[in-house]
Amino acid sequence: MNSNDKANQRADRGGQFLTCRVADEQYGIEVLKVREIIGVLPVTPLPHSHEHVLGVINLRGRVIAVADLRTRFGMPYREPTEESCIIVVEIDDGEESQTTGILVDEVADVCHVEEDQTIDPPQFDDRVDSSCLLGLGRADRRVIFLLDIAQVLRGQGPTAATELGLPPQEQPQTTP
Amino acid sequence: MPIKRRLILPLVLLGGLSLVSVAATIYVLAEKDSGASAINIAGRQRMLSQRMTKSALTLDRGVGGQEAARAALSDDINLFENSLNGLLFGDASLNLGTPNATVAGKLKAVDAVWSEYKAAAEVVASEQPVDRDRAADLLATIIALNMDLLRTSNDAVKALEASGKAMSGRLTLGLYGIMALVVTCLVAVWWWMGNSVVRPLARVATDLGGSCTRLQTESGTVATTSHGVASSATEQAASLEETAASLEQMSGVTKSNATNAAKANDLARQAQSAAGDGNALVDELGTAMTEITSSSAEMAKIVKNIEGIAFQTNLLALNAAVEAARAGEHGKGFAVVAEEVRNLAQRAADSARNTGALIEESNERVERGMRVSMQVGESLSAITQSSHQVADLISEIAAAGSEISQGIDQINSAVTQMDQVTQSNAGSAEESASSAGLLLEEAERIRTLTADMLELVGNEAHEPHAAAPLAGRPVAEPSRSIDGSDVPSLIQGRPSVGAPASLEPTYSADGGFSSDAFDEF
Numbered sequence: 001m002n003s004n005d006k007a008n009q010r011a012d013r014g015g016q017f018l019t020c021r022v023a024d025e026q027y028g029i030e031v032l033k034v035r036e037i038i039g040v041l042p043v044t045p046l047p048h049s050h051e052h053v054l055g056v057i058n059l060r061g062r063v064i065a066v067a068d069l070r071t072r073f074g075m076p077y078r079e080p081t082e083e084s085c086i087i088v089v090e091i092d093d094g095e096e097s098q099t100t101g102i103l104v105d106e107v108a109d110v111c112h113v114e115e116d117q118t119i120d121p122p123q124f125d126d127r128v129d130s131s132c133l134l135g136l137g138r139a140d141r142r143v144i145f146l147l148d149i150a151q152v153l154r155g156q157g158p159t160a161a162t163e164l165g166l167p168p169q170e171q172p173q174t175t176p
Numbered sequence: 177m178p179i180k181r182r183l184i185l186p187l188v189l190l191g192g193l194s195l196v197s198v199a200a201t202i203y204v205l206a207e208k209d210s211g212a213s214a215i216n217i218a219g220r221q222r223m224l225s226q227r228m229t230k231s232a233l234t235l236d237r238g239v240g241g242q243e244a245a246r247a248a249l250s251d252d253i254n255l256f257e258n259s260l261n262g263l264l265f266g267d268a269s270l271n272l273g274t275p276n277a278t279v280a281g282k283l284k285a286v287d288a289v290w291s292e293y294k295a296a297a298e299v300v301a302s303e304q305p306v307d308r309d310r311a312a313d314l315l316a317t318i319i320a321l322n323m324d325l326l327r328t329s330n331d332a333v334k335a336l337e338a339s340g341k342a343m344s345g346r347l348t349l350g351l352y353g354i355m356a357l358v359v360t361c362l363v364a365v366w367w368w369m370g371n372s373v374v375r376p377l378a379r380v381a382t383d384l385g386g387s388c389t390r391l392q393t394e395s396g397t398v399a400t401t402s403h404g405v406a407s408s409a410t411e412q413a414a415s416l417e418e419t420a421a422s423l424e425q426m427s428g429v430t431k432s433n434a435t436n437a438a439k440a441n442d443l444a445r446q447a448q449s450a451a452g453d454g455n456a457l458v459d460e461l462g463t464a465m466t467e468i469t470s471s472s473a474e475m476a477k478i479v480k481n482i483e484g485i486a487f488q489t490n491l492l493a494l495n496a497a498v499e500a501a502r503a504g505e506h507g508k509g510f511a512v513v514a515e516e517v518r519n520l521a522q523r524a525a526d527s528a529r530n531t532g533a534l535i536e537e538s539n540e541r542v543e544r545g546m547r548v549s550m551q552v553g554e555s556l557s558a559i560t561q562s563s564h565q566v567a568d569l570i571s572e573i574a575a576a577g578s579e580i581s582q583g584i585d586q587i588n589s590a591v592t593q594m595d596q597v598t599q600s601n602a603g604s605a606e607e608s609a610s611s612a613g614l615l616l617e618e619a620e621r622i623r624t625l626t627a628d629m630l631e632l633v634g635n636e637a638h639e640p641h642a643a644a645p646l647a648g649r650p651v652a653e654p655s656r657s658i659d660g661s662d663v664p665s666l667i668q669g670r671p672s673v674g675a676p677a678s679l680e681p682t683y684s685a686d687g688g689f690s691s692d693a694f695d696e697f
Contacts, residue, residue, distance in 0.1 A: 016501040018494070031501035037494045039487070082483075085491065107490075109518065110497040110511070 013134045014115030019144055020087060020104040022069045027104070028113065028137055028144040035088040035099060037107055040080040051077075057101060059088065066101035067153060081105070091150045100153055111144075113137035118146065182372050186365035193361050197354045204347040211340030213271045214279075217259045218333040221286070222326055224259075225293075228252045229322040232300045236315045249301040253294060260287060263332075279339050282332040289328050293321040378633040385626040392619040399612035402605045409602035416595045423588050430581045437574040444567040451559040458553040465546045472539045479532045486525035493518030 017028035018037075038059065043066055045055040052071035056063050066086060071077050086101040121133040134146040231249035235242060259270070264283050266274040275283060296317045493514045500511030 018498060031498055034498045037491050037498065039491060082487065107494055109515075110494065110501055 013118050013137075013146060014113055016110060016112055017137065017139075017144065017146060018087065018110050019108040019139075019142075020085070021106040021108060022073065022104050023075055026108065026142055026144045027069070028111075028146045029087060029089065029102075029149050030146075031110055033089050033091060033149055035090045038086050038088060038101075040084050040086060040103070054103060057086070059101070062099070064088065064099050064101050066103055068103045069152075070103075070105075072152065078105075089149050089153075091153065093150065098153075102149070102152075111139045113139045113144065113146070121145075179373055179377075186368060189361055189365060193354075193358050197351075197358060200350055200354050204351060207273075207343055207347060208340070210271055210273045211336070211343055214263060214273075214275070215333060215336050215340060217263060217270065217272070218329065218336050221256060221259055221263075222329045222333065224252050224256045225322060225325045225329060228256070228293075228297055229318055232297060232315060232318045235300055236311055246301055249297060253297050253301060256290065257294065260290060275336070276339055279332065279335045282328065282335040286325070286328040286332050289321055289324045293318065293325050296321065374633050378630060381626050381629040381633060385623060385630070388619050388623040388626055392616055392623070395612045395615040395619055399609050399616070402609035402612055406602050406605035406609065409598050409605055413595060413598045413602065416591055416598060420588065420591050420595070423584055423591065427581060427584045427588075430577050430584060434574055434577040434581070437570050437577060441567055441570040441574065444563045444570055448560055448563040448567065451556045451563060454556045455553055455560065458549050458556060461549045462546060462553070465542050465549065468542050469539060469546075472535050472542065476532060476535050476539075479528045479535060482528040483525055483532070486521045486528055489521035490518055490525065493521055 016031035018031050018034050019026050019028050021027070041057045041059070043055040043057055046053055046065070049055075052068050054066045054068050056065050068077060080103065083106045084103060085107045086103055087107065088099060088101050091098045091100065117138045118135045120135050121130045122136075132148055132152045134148045137144045137146045228249055231245045231252065234245040235249065258267075260283070261267070262270040262272045263275060264280065264287065266272050296314045300311075300314055300318065496514035496517065497511055500507035500514050503510065
């Protein structure tokens with residue numbers, strides 16, 4: 001991803017976001033990248049994987065990897081609750097689309113964030129890699145971390161997308 | 177030694193003396209009689225000698241009745257012979273004793289003359305005829321001898337008289353001696369009687385007087401004590417009546433206690449059964465609570481289902497919203513519908529959550545209710561137990577009350593008996609008091625009698641030592657028996673408050689028994 005892309009992305013970072021909650025923070029995921037929302041399914045652990053990669057699930061015949069946002073953001077793992085959901089996202093980096101599950105504590109709603117209601121992410125937070133953020137959005141008096149979900153899954157922070165068994169520049173093994 | 181036996185000796189002595197004097201008198205009389213007989217017979221001998229001479233003369237002269245003269249002569253000869261023999265040798269039939277030597281000599285002389293005279297007289301007296309000479313000789317002899325015979329007989333009579341006089345003097349002397357002996361004996365007996373009979377009698381009389389005084393004192397004490405006992409008995413009788421009345425009240429109270437105990441027993445049993453019913457109800461309540469709990473659990477499950485459905489609906493709505501967003505402008509209407517569905521799902525979830533909370537709350541309350549009902553059950557059990565114990569205690573109280581009632585009955589009868597005894601005691605005390613009064617009078621009489629007796633035995637028989645204990649006797653002694661604690665009265669030697677005043681004059685009247693007054697006896 002080059003700086004132009006970044007700038008472009010940031011330029012049109014307003015739009016529809018699916019908000020979810022991890023720990024006490026609200027995160028927003030671009031709706032266009034969300035495939036669907038499902039409840040928690042049995043997860044088959046994946047050996048020799050990163051800590052935030054919980055394993056794989058069987059979604060209507062498709063096997064997809066599931067990442068835990070808590071662990072990804074350096075928080076301790078927590079057993080899923082009744083409110084926990086898996087958001088199935090489809091990341092399209094031009095050639096291939098990659099489908100991955102993200103375990104969040106709760107899914108809130110779909111909200112619209114205006115362009116002028118967004119700001120750049122602050123650079124002082126070490127815990128959240130600012131490269132994973134599109135910015136901070138404000139909606140309904142809430143402040144939402146607008147996640148760059150592809151960067152989250154690919155990021156080199158505590159976890160890297162490659163660790164999921166999905167090299168960033170390669171085709172994923174499982175394609176729909 | 178009894179007086180009877182003591183009197184035997186002087187009586188025997190006096191009796192013996194009497195016997196001796198009587199015997200002596202009889203002897204003297206017999207002697208005198210014997211002497212008189214001898215003198216008489218001797219006198220008669222003189223007369224016989226003259227008559228024999230006269231008969232001989234008559235026969236000699238042959239005048240008158242020869243035969244009669246002869247018989248008379250013969251008789252006279254025999255009589256003279258017998259009498260002379262009696263005089264000589266003693267003859268009991270003639271009351272003649274043996275003569276003494278002088279008399280016997282004179283009588284021998286008479287006998288000598290008589291033997292001759294007798295020979296002549298016998299011849300004369302015989303019927304054989306004699307010649308004149310012979311007859312004259314005989315007569316002459318007789319006449320001659322007659323004078324001798326008369327003279328000797330006179331001598332004999334004189335000797336006899338002298339002998340009788342001497343005898344009489346001796347006898348008189350003997351009688352004087354006996355009289356002196358009797359006087360001596362009388363004096364001795366008098367002295368002995370005084371020593372051995374009168375003095376003990378006097379002592380006894382004196383002691384009797386002392387005893388009598390003490391008797392009077394003690395009688396006074398007894399009278400006072402009896403009066404005291406009688407008044408005490410009367411007071412006791414009053415107290416006993418009060419006791420009986422109190423017992424009556426107690427009996428009534430005990431009976432009402434028994435009735436109340438029976439009522440309380442009934443109430444306790446009712447409380448027990450009510451508590452038992454309550455226990456059963458609490459059990460039912462527990463069952464109902466348990467059922468409520470299980471129903472709540474069911475409801476909780478249902479709520480969970482609803483929650484799950486709401487969750488799923490929410491997810492569906494979210495997915496619909498995502499799809500609507502993707503659809504862009506075309507999906508806007510759909511997005512609104514999805515939003516509404518999501519809101520409905522949210523509300524359903526909220527309602528389910530609220531219901532769950534309510535169910536939770538009601539569950540907690542049911543649990544609390546169960547705890548409370550269990551506590552109520554325990555309390556009811558405790559109440560049951562307590563009322564059981566109360567019933568038992570009340571039964572015991574009732575039993576104790578009946579025992580008390582029986583005891584009170586027994587006490588009542590005992591009090592009645594005591595009352596009777598007290599009445600009889602009072603009567604006895606009164607009687608004893610009057611008896612003591614009589615005793616006092618009797619003692620006074622005995623004292624008078626004793627004084628008389630002392631007068632009889634004579635005051636010189638009294639010895640001061642007999643009166644000494646009486647005089648030294650403390651007058652206050654009766655006060656000791658009034659109440660044993662009256663020490664001052666003993667010290668002062670005067671009857672104090674307790675001593676009856678009636679005793680005072682009695683005792684001063686008894687002053688006669690003091691040593692001074694004894695001298696007046």
